[in-house]
Amino acid sequence: MTQIQEERTITYHTVELGALSREGHAIVEITELNEAGESVTRTLQVPAGLPGERVTIAVEAPQKPRPGHRRRHWKSRPPRTWITEIHTPSPLRVTASCPVFGTCGGCQVQHLSYADQLIWKRDVVLQLLQDVGGFVDPPLLDTVPCDVPWHYRNHMRFSVNREGLAGLTERGLRRVLPLAECPIAHEQINRALAIVNRHENPRPQVLIRTATANNQMLIQPAQTPEVTQELAEAGIAIQDETMDEVLGGQTFRIRPSSFFQTNIPQAEKMAQMVLEGLLLDQSTEQAKNMTVVDAYCGVGTFAALLAPHVGKVIAIEESASAIKDARWNMRDVEHVEILKGKVEDMLPSLSAQIDGFVIDPPRAGCMPIVLDALIQHPVARIVYVSCDPSTLARDLNILCHEHSAYRLRSVQPLDMFPQTAHIENVAVLERIES
Numbered sequence: 030m031t032q033i034q035e036e037r038t039i040t041y042h043t044v045e046l047g048a049l050s051r052e053g054h055a056i057v058e059i060t061e062l063n064e065a066g067e068s069v070t071r072t073l074q075v076p077a078g079l080p081g082e083r084v085t086i087a088v089e090a091p092q093k094p095r096p097g098h099r100r101r102h103w104k105s106r107p108p109r110t111w112i113t114e115i116h117t118p119s120p121l122r123v124t125a126s127c128p129v130f131g132t133c134g135g136c137q138v139q140h141l142s143y144a145d146q147l148i149w150k151r152d153v154v155l156q157l158l159q160d161v162g163g164f165v166d167p168p169l170l171d172t173v174p175c176d177v178p179w180h181y182r183n184h185m186r187f188s189v190n191r192e193g194l195a196g197l198t199e200r201g202l203r204r205v206l207p208l209a210e211c212p213i214a215h216e217q218i219n220r221a222l223a224i225v226n227r228h229e230n231p232r233p234q235v236l237i238r239t240a241t242a243n244n245q246m247l248i249q250p251a252q253t254p255e256v257t258q259e260l261a262e263a264g265i266a267i268q269d270e271t272m273d274e275v276l277g278g279q280t281f282r283i284r285p286s287s288f289f290q291t292n293i294p295q296a297e298k299m300a301q302m303v304l305e306g307l308l309l310d311q312s313t314e315q316a317k318n319m320t321v322v323d324a325y326c327g328v329g330t331f332a333a334l335l336a337p338h339v340g341k342v343i344a345i346e347e348s349a350s351a352i353k354d355a356r357w358n359m360r361d362v363e364h365v366e367i368l369k370g371k372v373e374d375m376l377p378s379l380s381a382q383i384d385g386f387v388i389d390p391p392r393a394g395c396m397p398i399v400l401d402a403l404i405q406h407p408v409a410r411i412v413y414v415s416c417d418p419s420t421l422a423r424d425l426n427i428l429c430h431e432h433s434a435y436r437l438r439s440v441q442p443l444d445m446f447p448q449t450a451h452i453e454n455v456a457v458l459e460r461i462e463s
């Protein structure tokens with residue numbers, strides 16, 4: 030069936046859904062006739078669908094540019110697809126708790142039971158380690174669950190609509206969905222959002238970061254004295270420049286533009302994995318003689334937690350604001366050297382004898398020059414913290430197979446972002462003695 034609504038062409042198809050893609054959408058193939066009457070098969074991603082389900086989907090043809098209008102995007106966008114009716118639901122389906130799930134671009138797998146989210150995430154990592162990493166039988170552990178998989182995000186970026194209301198953007202569109210509350214945002218953020226939205230927000234975005242150990246909060250742009258007063262009456266202390274958060278028993282000062290872990294209970298577990306991975310098989314005395322590098326150190330999270338256990342920590346970070354925070358956070362630690370710059374620039378010229386590395390790069394993974402340095406000067410142990418399993422698998426392949434410099438000891442998926450398709454991993458590598 031085809032409907033034309035306000036120049037939007039929508040076709041409807043009743044289909045059986047295939048596997049979940051890495052983006053958390055169900056894959057399906059549909060065959061249609063094109064304008065020339067030829068049969069064309071397309072692969073589509075169906076949000077909020079699950080493998081094996083029989084559903085009717087609506088497929089919206091991308092709008093053609095109007096005559097005389099320049100194209101905004103060079104690449105044509107995939108058609109918007111949504112489920113209009115579920116005929117046979119999957120046994121793994123649960124009712125999503127959020128009223129805008131499926132429409133909002135924030136979460137992808139709220140409709141999949143939490144136990145199955147964990148299994149699916151491990152399967153995604155396994156596939157990538159095999160296909161991209163070249164590991165036949167990788168030492169992959171089960172996904173570590175988040176004890177409470179809701180209201181975990183301590184940092185949210187909201188967009189503002191024409192009426193000045195802050196919310197999340199609709200999947201595939203730029204329309205803002207004003208929100209009463211978001212089920213993955215920390216409760217303190219939801220309380221603040223409700224207050225901020227009593228007033229017209231003048232800027233296109235509102236960024237809210239909350240502490241979980243106390244009532245401190247950072248909001249950008251700065252709020253008016255009236256809003257700040259209303260927040261104070263709700264028990265929220267708006268900070269001017271920095272806020273304090275506690276992780277691993279230590280207090281970290283954080284500026285709005287510095288990176289900090291988003292899910293504190295899971296970050297506690299991750300920090301423990303980093304320490305154990307790096308210090309494995311080392312006696313307390315041996316560890317005290319180690320020099321370790323915390324590359325991409327942010328505000329110094331791992332460096333500060335490692336410092337009490339090792340002889341020296343070298344922490345490297347490029348962001349000026351994170352470096353300011355890291356210097357403050359480790360102001361009383363003598364055996365930490367904090368270097369401001371890009372890891373790819375600093376690493377090749379490090380002269381110290383290094384015993385271990387923590388690397389926690391952005392989604393793009395490590396640049397070839399960083400991997401080269403790790404291969405040319407192999408260290409006993411690397412703990413690689415990754416927020417993108419595809420770049421992790423690529424880098425592990427280079428370190429372990431293309432150059433056979435390291436053996437992969439373990440890969441531990443950790444659910445930092447429940448209800449979403451994001452997957453965090455901690456991989457432990459050890460040098461192969463030549």
Ligand SMILES: C[S@@+](CC[C@H](N)C(=O)[O-])C[C@H]1O[C@@H](n2cnc3c(N)ncnc32)[C@H](O)[C@@H]1O
Pocket residue numbers: 287288289290325326327328329330331345346347348351370371372373389390391416
């Ligand atoms: C995923 S965060 C990890 C931060 C830290 N390990 C933590 O747990 O809080 C990545 C960090 O790397 C920094 N960064 C990104 N590219 C970099 C580069 N080429 N050299 C140095 N730091 C970089 C970012 O500013 C960010 O602070």
